[in-house]
Amino acid sequence: MLRNKILQQNGAQSFTYFSTKILQLKPNYFGSIKIFGVKELKKATDNYAQDMILGRGAQGTVYKGILQDKRVVAIKNHRILGQSRLEQLITEIVILEKINHKNVVKLLGCCFKTEGALLVYEFVSNGTLHHLLHSGTRVTEILSWDNRLRIAQESADALAYMHRYETMSIIHRDVKSANILMDENYTAKISDFGSSILIPVNHDQFTTHVEGTLGYMDPEYIYTRQVTDKADVYAFGVVLTELLTGKKPFDRQRDEDDIRLSTYFVKETNENRLRESVDPQVLEEATDEQLSAACDLVHRCLDPLRGNRPSMQEVTMELETIRKMG
The missing domain is CATH 3.30.200.20 (Phosphorylase Kinase; domain 1)
Incomplete structure (x- = not known):
């Protein structure tokens, strides 16, 4: 069968x-x-x-x-x-x-x-990144600034690999912290490919029904139903924002205009409240140069126009550079 x-x-x-x-x-x-x-x-x-x-x-x-x-x-x-x-x-x-x-x-x-x-x-033994960030039982050493950057870089590298795979581009379509598993060494593992699609390299986009998770979905994809690898870039930008802030991607306890973490973070940083927005541990451990570079990368990943977003390969390289700034 x-x-x-x-x-x-x-x-x-x-x-x-x-x-x-x-x-x-x-x-x-x-x-x-x-x-x-x-x-x-x-x-x-x-x-x-x-x-x-x-x-x-x-x-x-x-x-x-x-x-x-x-x-x-x-x-x-x-x-x-x-x-x-x-x-x-x-x-x-x-x-x-x-x-x-x-x-x-x-x-x-x-x-x-x-x-x-x-x-x-x-078997991946340490649950999900979402649980690690949002369960309320976080371990300081595991969520050090360098570990957050490492987890982000590992996840970005996996997505970049998928996007340029041989003659096909594999679009995940449901990138989120709950789909990033943590192994015994807290190494990132991308999971759950049930919503993924494969697009030939000579096709820039593919029209399909909309799939994804509230708080992570690319607004241009929702509007046009045309999916590209930049939908994964947008969702990854939300994950990176979670790592920076420790806040949930969708939270009805925030003000109505700030329910989505993506809009909340962009607004806060545009109003020069970056230091008030990030996780206290990140604020303590990251250099000002690293914070500024990470914030800029998030903004570009979350750009409403997908053509302005970086590729996942570019994201991976920039995260490596940010790690070296420390």
Whole structure:
């Protein structure tokens, strides 16, 4: 069933292209992605035991699993699949099968069943950047200024890699701090490619339905429905603002005009209140030169006109420069 669907469907290009150019199909595998059996994953999660649950979301539950070879993995159990969600899962499989980057979460396998699907990922042990920043239990050393810049640079480098991948540009479309996982060393790992699309390099944009998360979405993309890699740049600008300020991307407790962190931060800095806006730890540890450069980079990422935004490759290089200023 899945093999046929992979050969038949994809948003920007046909799966026939991917079957011949990307996926080397063989028994029990799609390229490097293993096809697990239902019983194998049931055993790995101790029959989906409550104490193996890592988290729950709108699309399903994530379990910790221990495979037969003793590898610890994360297993996402997706609920009953409609056509649209099935296509998203297939897109994620196609993308993650080919990506090999240390700052992108690895998809190890999948299992499609009548009532849903299971995706098996590498186990990333320290939760999300969103939780680290906003849970109220932050660890000062982990969120040092240099670590924040490092996490930003790692995430930016992964996105830059995706945007210039071989003959395709992979647009994530849901870049946010909740989709940046932290491993045992607090190294960043971009995750959740269900909303991603692939655009041939000779296409500047692709018209599609709007996907993303409130507070992170590129206003030009919302208005035109034309997605480019600059939609990811805008969303990354919001993540960088979170790292600078420690504030949530969307907060109804702020004044009505300031609910979105992006508009709040731009307004505050334009009115020369940068030092009042940033996280106290950042203010204490960053040099004035670093703060000014980081603020300028955020402004350019959040420019309402996507043509004025930098590429993710440029963002990566600028973050490296800012780190060296310290």
